[in-house]
Amino acid sequence: MTSECLDRSQPVQPRRGWRRLLPIHTKQDCVLLCALGTLALTLVSFACSLLGYNVTAVAFAAFLAASLTFVGAAMGISAQKKAHAELERSEQRYRHLFSRMPIALRQLDGSRLVVLFRQLRSEGVKDLGAYFDSHPNFLQTCMEALSFQEANDRAIQMFGGGGANGYAGRSMADTWKVRPDTFRRAMESRFRGETNFEEETRMVTWDERVVDVLFTTARVGPINDLEISLVGTIDISQRIRAEERLRQVQAEFAHAARVSILGELTASIAHEVNQPLAAIATNGAAGLRWLSRPVPDLVEVRSAIENMIADTRRAANVVARVHGMASRKAPEPARLTVDDIVREALVFLRHELESHAVTILHRPDPSAPQALGDRTQLQQVIVNLAINAVQAMTQAGRDDRRIIITTTMQDPSTLCCSVEDNGPGITTEHVDRLFESFFTTKESGMGMGLPICRSIVEAHGGRIGADSHGSEGGARFWFTLPISTAAPSS
Numbered sequence: 483m484t485s486e487c488l489d490r491s492q493p494v495q496p497r498r499g500w501r502r503l504l505p506i507h508t509k510q511d512c513v514l515l516c517a518l519g520t521l522a523l524t525l526v527s528f529a530c531s532l533l534g535y536n537v538t539a540v541a542f543a544a545f546l547a548a549s550l551t552f553v554g555a556a557m558g559i560s561a562q563k564k565a566h567a568e569l570e571r572s573e574q575r576y577r578h579l580f581s582r583m584p585i586a587l588r589q590l591d592g593s594r595l596v597v598l599f600r601q602l603r604s605e606g607v608k609d610l611g612a613y614f615d616s617h618p619n620f621l622q623t624c625m626e627a628l629s630f631q632e633a634n635d636r637a638i639q640m641f642g643g644g645g646a647n648g649y650a651g652r653s654m655a656d657t658w659k660v661r662p663d664t665f666r667r668a669m670e671s672r673f674r675g676e677t678n679f680e681e682e683t684r685m686v687t688w689d690e691r692v693v694d695v696l697f698t699t700a701r702v703g704p705i706n707d708l709e710i711s712l713v714g715t716i717d718i719s720q721r722i723r724a725e726e727r728l729r730q731v732q733a734e735f736a737h738a739a740r741v742s743i744l745g746e747l748t749a750s751i752a753h754e755v756n757q758p759l760a761a762i763a764t765n766g767a768a769g770l771r772w773l774s775r776p777v778p779d780l781v782e783v784r785s786a787i788e789n790m791i792a793d794t795r796r797a798a799n800v801v802a803r804v805h806g807m808a809s810r811k812a813p814e815p816a817r818l819t820v821d822d823i824v825r826e827a828l829v830f831l832r833h834e835l836e837s838h839a840v841t842i843l844h845r846p847d848p849s850a851p852q853a854l855g856d857r858t859q860l861q862q863v864i865v866n867l868a869i870n871a872v873q874a875m876t877q878a879g880r881d882d883r884r885i886i887i888t889t890t891m892q893d894p895s896t897l898c899c900s901v902e903d904n905g906p907g908i909t910t911e912h913v914d915r916l917f918e919s920f921f922t923t924k925e926s927g928m929g930m931g932l933p934i935c936r937s938i939v940e941a942h943g944g945r946i947g948a949d950s951h952g953s954e955g956g957a958r959f960w961f962t963l964p965i966s967t968a969a970p971s972s
């Protein structure tokens with residue numbers, strides 16, 4: 483008989499070949515075997531004496547056989563004791579690991595869940611996710627079927643509630659009421675026969691607090707049963723708060739950079755606002771002249787008023803763009819078209835590009851799907867990259883200055899937007915440092931524009947990079963964004 487250790491250490495093999503003939507498991511078995519052996523040998527000795535055999539030889543043979551029987555029985559007891567001791571040591575090691583690990587560990591009883599899953603398989607269910615979709619209440623049934631057994635000291639500290647004894651046998655439904663989606667994915671993993679599952683999520687403690695945790699589970703037992711689950715949870719609340727603070731600081735830096743850009747574009751903004759205001763004044767004067775005629779031309783007056791309304795909207799749009807760039811509002815993810823973002827950024831930069839004699843070419847991809855992102859932040863990336871290209875070409879003294887902005891599908895799930903110029907390009911020693919904070923190649927630069935662009939793109943799940951493969955050997959900056967597959971959550 484093989485004895486398996488609870489901590490999965492090397493199993494003990496106490497069964498020897500001779501023990502298949504001598505089934506000794508307890509001390510009582512040994513005594514019985516010795517008694518039977520002695521009786522048998524006594525009868526054999528008596529029979530041999532009646533038949534006239536040498537009594538001394540028979541007695542010696544009987545003594546030797548009895549001794550061997552006793553030694554064999556003793557060896558059986560010794561092996562059994564060794565196996566039992568190894569099992570006890572294995573159990574003790576498991577207990578020590580469970581109680582002393584610096585991770586919150588809980589042991590769950592999944593026997594009722596195993597019964598439910600066996601029933602589903604007998605009914606031909608192969609995809610538990612699809613079954614959850616068609617039977618929404620079954621998720622709650624699974625929560626109720628998984629019950630708490632015991633917890634180590636660290637788990638009691640994390641989950642509170644005055645100890646674990648009062649929670650034995652309690653279902654896991656309350657634990658997952660904030661994030662049932664994680665529990666659903668864990669159940670789908672279990673149904674597929676996977677022995678481990680891990681995810682960052684939020685859990686409700688026994689004293690009704692909500693904590694951010696790294697949730698891991700390991701199922702103990704044969705692959706088809708897995709009635710016992712060990713659940714580990716690591717409190718990551720401090721890390722989550724630190725990440726939120728980091729995002730806040732990055733947003734503040736991005737805001738400061740946008741305000742800095744607005745400072746650099748003051749002349750362009752004034753020009754953009756002045757144009758519709760001048761047009762409003764011109765149309766207003768024309769309307770007054772048409773009204774001052776002996777016979778007022780109402781058709782022309784109407785046309786002048788309509789033009790004034792259109793120019794007013796143009797001015798309002800310019801102000802709205804400036805306000806959006808200068809505001810400190812939180813990011814607002816939405817489904818958007820990257821080429822629309824490029825067009826809006828170019829309108830914002832139109833006067834700046836004209837004043838520096840820069841020709842810009844936009845190559846959109848009409849078939850490109852939408853991405854999920856914040857409109858203002860992505861506009862900031864385009865504006866920053868375009869201004870960098872203008873400054874690089876101007877500093878190099880280029881007369882024929884061109885910028886090409888291209889949108890392409892990098893792969894079925896990724897959009898790529900590139901900004902190329904025909905400037906001096908990027909030196910090899912600077913390529914790896916372009917996105918470092920405070921690194922700049924401009925005399926008056928702060929070295930914050932590109933790092934902020936990187937933080938914005940990475941916050942959107944994309945990547946950003948640069949090389950000297952642009953038009954006519956100039957610089958090429960590019961960034962990627964993942965395709966939006968679903969509407970943003972509200």
